[in-house]
Amino acid sequence: MKYLIWLLFCPFLLCCGKKLDRVQEVLTIRNMNDLATVEYVVTKIIKTNDNKTWYKIGDRKILMSCQASIKAGIDFSALKPENITINGDEISLQLPPAKMISLSIRPEDISVQYEDVGVFRQSFSQAEKDLLLSQGEEQIKSSIASLGVLNTAETNASVFLTQFLKKLGYKKINIRFGDKAITQPVG
Amino acid sequence: MFRSIKAILIIIVVAAAGLFLLRKLDFIPSWNQVFSAAPLEIDETPVLIKEVRELASLITVTGYDEVVVDSVHADPNQIALRTLTGGLAANPFAPMFDRIVLVAKGQVICGTDLKKMSDSAIRVFDDSASVTIPKAEILDIIINPSGFETFIEEGNWSDQAITAVKIKARQKMRDRAMQQQLLSKANTRAISLMTSMLQASGFEKVTINVER
DSSP states (O other): OHHHHHHHHHHHHHHHOOOOOOOOOOOEEEEEEEEEEEEEEEEEEEEEEOOOOTTSOSOEEEEEEEEEEEEEEEEGGGOOGGGEEEETTEEEEEEOOOEEEEEEOOGGGEEEEEEEEOTTSOOOOHHHHHHHHHHHHHHHHHTHHHHTHHHHHHHHHHHHHHHHHHHTTOSEEEEEETTEEEEEEOO | OHHHHHHHHHHHHHHHHHHHHHHHTTSSOOHHHHHSOOOOOOOOOOEEEEEEEEEEEEEEEEEEEEEEEEEEEEOHHHHHHHHHHTTSSSOTTSOSEEEEEEEEEEEEEEEEEGGGOOGGGEEEETTEEEEEEOOOEEEEEEOOGGGEEEEEEESOOOHHHHHHHHHHHHHHHHHHHHHTTHHHHHHHHHHHHHHHHHHHTTOSEEEEEEOO
16 A cells, blocks of 8 residues: 555656755856956847747747947966066067957846747747857857957057056067067157 | 568568668658757847947956856736635646746956056156055956756746846855955955066066055
């Protein structure tokens, strides 16, 4: 009898016990050495039409818009003592090329503009919306070079460091990013 | 009679072997592929620049964190149905409450905003330099859509309600960063970095102060 009750309730116990696994909440701290010099605020439309599955009847379309912030700058940890040359009141810096530091899409900067779901279809779940937005995130990342973010980051870094080194008393400042050279003589 | 059965069997075996071979050579899709849903893919759209801002933020410490946030609200349809019918007409298995549980992975970026440095912050005398830097702050808390995992989504959730839950995750990450004294670590690191930088720039005596 005991086994019969167990067998009867076993499927319920297995199905209904949707328990949240205790996620290990760990804060990992990492030391950085980046100088962020530019922030680009960009917008993007994310749209899809889920009509490619042959056995699903009806369309399911969504159109979202989002705003992202791209920050770029210089990684100073790649700067070695041999990259700095001082000759009297003249200083030369050879800096690493600019890199993307962060891409941020805040939840409040995402909005669903249009959603059309057929009667035989289910509306987009949160997981599906996040999946589509993740693809948008990747498209934004891949467009960074064409937006000129890194060039602006290098120009801004050069301007900031020139002003900083000028305050430290240097008269002639040469800043180079990889192979490119920017000379900033201080008048 | 026997011959015709034999012929049918041979045709079936040959057809099965043919299908098996075509599947192995990937000429035809598998049974699972035929009935699997096509993946959701977004269209290529342009990225438009809205604004360009000049920064001078020295990022010194980044905390990588993972938090769990949830929210529960009563399902008004179920409650109305149960109230009106005394619980008789309502589906007893339908949940009374809508529930969402999200797992969020993100980063808390801390550093010093060097744009806030005043003109009098740098003082130089011979081989000595004294610099006063602004105190460290949380520059950004980043939880992108790719950082969210929906663990449970039951019932109907509006976009505004989901956004509120996601903002709660960001606040939780901020609180945890403050508990871990990330800003204090960022200040210490900024002093160390500025000292190294000035020493590399030819100054022998370097003093770095953090603004109060």
